[in-house]
Amino acid sequence: MLKRTLAAAALAAAPLSLAVAPEAYAFCGFYVGKADTSLFNEASQVILARDGRRTTLSMMNDYKGELTDFALVVPVPVVLRRNDVKVIEKKTFDRLDAYSAPRLAEYFDDDPCNPRPLPAPMAGTTRGAERRRSADALGVKVEDSFSVGEYDIVILSAAESDGLETWLRRNGYRIPSGAAPALRPYILQGMKFFVARVNLREQAKTGSRFLRPLQFTFDSEKFMLPMRLGMINAQGPQDLIVYVLTRDGRVESANYRTVKLPANMTLPTYLRDGKQFTDFYKTMFDQQARREDYKAVFTEYFWDMSWCDPCAADPLSREELLAAGVTWLPAEPTAAPVPGRRPVTPGGAVPVMLTRLHLRYTPDSFPEDLAFLETKDRQNFQARYVLQHPWRGSADKCQAAAQYLTRLRQRQESEARALANLTGWDINDIRQRQSRAPVVTPR
Amino acid sequence: MAMSVPAVAAPTERWSGIAARLRWLDARYLQIGFLGSFLLFGALLRDFALRPEQVALTFAAALTTQWLGARLLGLPGHSLLSAAVTSLGLSILVRADSLWVHPLVAVIAIGAKFVIRINGKHLYNPANLGAMAALLLLPGAWVSPGQWGNDMLLALWVAAFGITVSTSARRFDIAWAFLAIYVGLLCLRIEYLGARWAVLENQLSSGALILFTFFMITDPMTTPNHRLMRWLYAAIVAVGAFVWTYVFFQTNGLIWALFLATPLVPLLDRLMPAAKFQWRAASSDYRARNDSRSSSNQTASIPL
Incomplete structure (x- = not known):
């Protein structure tokens, strides 16, 4: 049986567009504007690399407003210093996305009249100073201020939320109304605030319209994402994709239910064309999120990155993993294998586990910040869907051909039902499209 | 009308009979x-x-x-x-x-x-x-710990059933003591932080909490024999689980707290001794079971 995985690059972009939620203010901070400009933070993506207490958090946004109006406020467990904060390239996110994106794999039926021995199955492809003066009166302390890349950053601690809100407003950060009550729990828990805005001169030097992702590293017991702050102005469900990089095993939510997306089913082959697979995945995710009442965290991918054979996408290089915040790589890329572990393959294999979590949430469905726990689970999982192209031939060719065509009709019916069940699409419409599916021949 | 009286009474009697049998099972x-x-x-x-x-x-x-x-x-x-x-x-x-x-x-x-x-x-x-x-x-x-989802209805159902089971065990006091202190602490935290009460709902509708309360900490064989000591023990576990989760930010607080507090049981038993718990003798004779009703301390349960 011939099989092939579709070029991952073509599909990797699919889940990115899924994260697009109109009018979304999202994730662990809020984006605020000085003027009443519409602000968009459409695709919220976070990389969380964690080993012991060491946590590196990278955040990418798709900010579309005026750069002068951009501000980001993120609660952090400790005071961050200049060396703890970095600007990274967007491509780190793109690489992780491409590596872990839901996939479509395609296979071709053999000629039933000319059977050949099955090949051994391949291992699955599844896989500043003025500020300080007024600050004291408001109970706000500027712990540090520095610039990193195109960002000017202040690290604040606060005694009370109204004071913090006032401080932010006086210093030109326009906070959405209702910010103080949302800030309060973080202040009372002793958390600090990472506040960033764009330094236009530095930004111009980068030559890009886009803001690069911010990354910071800290030590804390807290393995969580302060997502509640981003919900202040939320209207409707928002999407968040979290790539968690750990040393030992799959990561799941400690305070919400984590669910694996339905995967590994054979679907009608017409999904191969154009945007059909993207549409399918969007609809299917939407359906699943609704069924769970927006209260579940979905696992889209989990893989032990120390091996893949064959790999569905090029594994991340040592440099890419370092850029993503992985701090526990062995000293040398060619280091001797750690005893008791699988031998390190020449592909630059590393003790890193990647969990990709996808949430669609509303302020009501996720009343608490998202807490995580690392399990010792190492069973790989991928949101992977299969297309099985039929053999195109005549029933007259041989007796086996007639039998094959009967079985084929049954199989195609069950593929149509599976698709209808996952998406809620009309079964008759699916059958029609299925019957018009173009012939695809093995390359 | 006259017909309806026995028609109603008979099932009632039957149910109370079943309930009585269940209680002594x-x-x-x-x-x-x-x-x-x-x-x-x-x-x-x-x-x-x-x-x-x-x-x-x-x-x-x-x-x-x-x-x-x-x-x-x-x-x-x-x-x-x-x-x-x-x-x-x-x-x-x-x-x-x-x-x-x-x-x-x-x-x-x-x-x-x-x-x-x-x-x-x-x-x-x-x-x-x-x-x-x-x-x-x-x-x-x-x-x-998150595998249950947060379905309030289910949680209530489970709790009701759980209460029934532990009530028949006559050792339900530890469940209530634990629950009162643990939930009290959760409420105080929410009040202190000014968080929304939906947070409490999310925390309480966890199947893990209910399972722990009604099937683990209520184990009569591994909890102190004296009632006062059981309450003290429940308080230690509740505070321990709360601190583990919300001060140390660790996971599986309930399981850890019970495990860490367990060595205190012999000490608490020594401080205030009381009769050791006995499981009901596995007799199949219903009459024999009825005869033992007076020894209320013996009916019991919960060794998850």
């Missing part, structure tokens, strides 16, 4: 029924990452260990019911990516009942010890 049967349906619910409707073979192996290992242990030590009155309850508890709590973890956890959990004994009582709650072994010692094993 070994509470562990009720537990097995409850935990079994909870496990089925999770496996069928909540996609618990659990394989049927894992459940079968847990039972096989637990029952064998219980039988062997009781035989080797010549301990009387050790029924296989407790082992079945522990098996269900471990199946509900422990997750593993292999087949060998569950039976090994079951052997450790039940085996400890015969090995770690103080004053004629086993020290650790078997399911608690099993879950800790999975968390601390075994590769490829974990506990998923």
Whole structure:
């Protein structure tokens, strides 16, 4: 049986567009504007690399407003210093996305009249100073201020939320109304605030319209994402994709239910064309999120990155993993294998586990910040869907051909039902499209 | 009209008769029924990452260990019911990516009942010890506190059933003491932080909390004998679990707190001694059961 995985690059972009939620203010901070400009933070993506207490958090946004109006406020467990904060390239996110994106794999039926021995199955492809003066009166302390890349950053601690809100407003950060009550729990828990805005001169030097992702590293017991702050102005469900990089095993939510997306089913082959697979995945995710009442965290991918054979996408290089915040790589890329572990393959294999979590949430469905726990689970999982192209031939060719065509009709019916069940699409419409599916021949 | 009176009365009598029989049935049967349906619910409707073979192996290992242990030590009155309850508890709590973890956890959990004994009582709650072994010692094993989802309706249903079971055990006081203190602390935290009460709803509608309250901390064999000491013990576990979760920011606070507080039980028993708990004698004679009604201290349950 011939099989092939579709070029991952073509599909990797699919889940990115899924994260697009109109009018979304999202994730662990809020984006605020000085003027009443519409602000968009459409695709919220976070990389969380964690080993012991060491946590590196990278955040990418798709900010579309005026750069002068951009501000980001993120609660952090400790005071961050200049060396703890970095600007990274967007491509780190793109690489992780491409590596872990839901996939479509395609296979071709053999000629039933000319059977050949099955090949051994391949291992699955599844896989500043003025500020300080007024600050004291408001109970706000500027712990540090520095610039990193195109960002000017202040690290604040606060005694009370109204004071913090006032401080932010006086210093030109326009906070959405209702910010103080949302800030309060973080202040009372002793958390600090990472506040960033764009330094236009530095930004111009980068030559890009886009803001690069911010990354910071800290030590804390807290393995969580302060997502509640981003919900202040939320209207409707928002999407968040979290790539968690750990040393030992799959990561799941400690305070919400984590669910694996339905995967590994054979679907009608017409999904191969154009945007059909993207549409399918969007609809299917939407359906699943609704069924769970927006209260579940979905696992889209989990893989032990120390091996893949064959790999569905090029594994991340040592440099890419370092850029993503992985701090526990062995000293040398060619280091001797750690005893008791699988031998390190020449592909630059590393003790890193990647969990990709996808949430669609509303302020009501996720009343608490998202807490995580690392399990010792190492069973790989991928949101992977299969297309099985039929053999195109005549029933007259041989007796086996007639039998094959009967079985084929049954199989195609069950593929149509599976698709209808996952998406809620009309079964008759699916059958029609299925019957018009173009012939695809093995390359 | 006249016809309707006996028609109504008869089922009522029948039900009260059934209720009376149930009350005097070994509470562990009720537990097995409850935990079994909870496990089925999770496996069928909540996609618990659990394989049927894992459940079968847990039972096989637990029952064998219980039988062997009781035989080797010549301990009387050790029924296989407790082992079945522990098996269900471990199946509900422990997750593993292999087949060998569950039976090994079951052997450790039940085996400890015969090995770690103080004053004629086993020290650790078997399911608690099993879950800790999975968390601390075994590769490829974990506990998923979020696996229940936050379905309030289900939680209420479970709680109601749980209360029924522990009430029949006459040791429900520890469940209430624990719940009052733990929930009290959660409320104080929310009030202090000015967080929304929806947070409490999210925390309380966890199947894990209910299971812990009604099936783990209520184990009469591994909690202090004296009522006051049981309340003190409940307070220690509740505060411990709260601090573990919300001050140290660690996971599985309930399981950890009970495990860490367990060595205090013999000490509390020494401070205030009371009669040791006895499981109901496994007699099949209903009359004999009725005769023993006066000894209220003996009906009982909850060894998850």
